[in-house]
Amino acid sequence: MPPIVSAKAIHKHFGTLHVLKGVDLDVAERELVFVIGPSGSGKSTLLRCLNRLEEPSAGSIVVDGIDMLSPRTDINHARQRIGMVFQSFNLYPHMTALGNVTLALRKVADKSRVEADTIGRAALERVGLADRAHHRPAELSGGQQQRVAIARAIALEPRVMLFDEPTSALDPELVGSVLAVMRSLRESGMTMIVVSHEMGFARAAADRVVFMDDGQIVEQGPPLKIFESPQHERTRAFIGQIQRH
Amino acid sequence: MNRWDKFLDTFFNAKVMAKYLPDILSGVVLTIELALAIIVTGLLAGLFLALVRSLGIRPLNWLIIFVVDLFRSLPPLVVIVLVYFGLPSAGLAPSAFVSTWLSLAFVLMAFAEEIFWAGITATAKGQWEASRSTGLSFVQTLLYVILPQALRLTIAPLTNRTIAITKGTALGTVVALHEILGMASSAVSNSYNPSPLMMGAAAYLVLFLPVVVAARWVETKFAWKR
Ligand SMILES: Nc1ncnc2c1ncn2[C@@H]1O[C@H](COP(=O)(O)OP(=O)(O)OP(=O)(O)O)[C@@H](O)[C@H]1O
């Protein structure tokens, strides 16, 4: 089976700064890939290139058979297949939880309000927030906000979900609820690429861990192999460092 | 006649007031028409410029910034005089009403553009990214995600600025516009009595006090909660 995400030789420059230096990443359907690496190594930039929030300077990206970088691709249409969850939730503060979840359903997926509401409620149900449909983000805890953000993404039935440090803005006691939702997503067969420092979650749920440093993938493999017996000095140093925390 | 009667006779002379009431009222009507025209066109033009500016087309943005800075630095009175006395030499002869309307609408447009723009840029980058990542286009994102937040941020400064500029309708007197102040002062010189000025002041109060009170209410109602 061809990979559902196939990124080849991705380069990204910000002015004179060379942030991604030829990254290749293939992700199979239903795979959960964990991306780790020191701050500034380009993890977020890589994720943001995958749905073209950031325009790669060179390389090719194919997601679910769509050439993401082709000028002929309807990028807004393609983006519906790629859900994204951000560290800072980025919920729309002027809308209710349900409003957040249904906006793209109505405006991009062309659903009627009734259809969108039905789908939206089901998505909120999946993240355990059916009873919060009419709450504004300001009335929700951080963990609940992030779950609404996940519902907003999965309501569009994406083929791939990108998570950029989904739990690092949360108080420790709220992390569990978000990880639980991610785990149930995983069990439903969602393909996921996760940038995160939650090593426990990586060990338990990841199929593969990718270690990035300085804009390159240094090493990748099953979680146990990367965490217990990393091959490269830089990986070893990084793993040692985070495990001391 | 004692002092008090004299005071009343001078400033609140019933006969003079009755005589010039229709004039003042016609001034009120004209002021309302003018104010509405300024507010509608000025705010819409300002919003339009801010939206165009958000497209990020460099040369266009330089032009917008130039125009906006120009009208923000010129005193409104100078703009009115320039339009009314200057344009005829360019072959156009706008009436006093049109001159005052255009001038103040441009001034309001300039301030409104800056306020709208500030609202748009203050709305976090993450909002753009979240919206675009779900497939909404640039325009949809602006419309459904950014503007509702930006407008909320702009309501208080915008109302204040709108009131300030609308009060500038009184500047129309310099081009002989028959708005409240113009009517009142010509009545004063015809009757040799300042009572019409008092009526004029009262008319401004009646017009603007409710607006100011409403603005205060709007300000507290839309105070930004996150
Ligand atoms: N829009 C931008 N303009 C300029 N430089 C940028 C931009 N976005 C990211 N960078 C730079 O690119 C490099 C990689 O950033 P990126 O956010 O991808 O790192 P990261 O691995 O996600 O780090 P962190 O763990 O801190 O989130 C950093 O040096 C960052 O300063």
Ligand SMILES: [Mg+2]
């Ligand atoms: Mg990052």
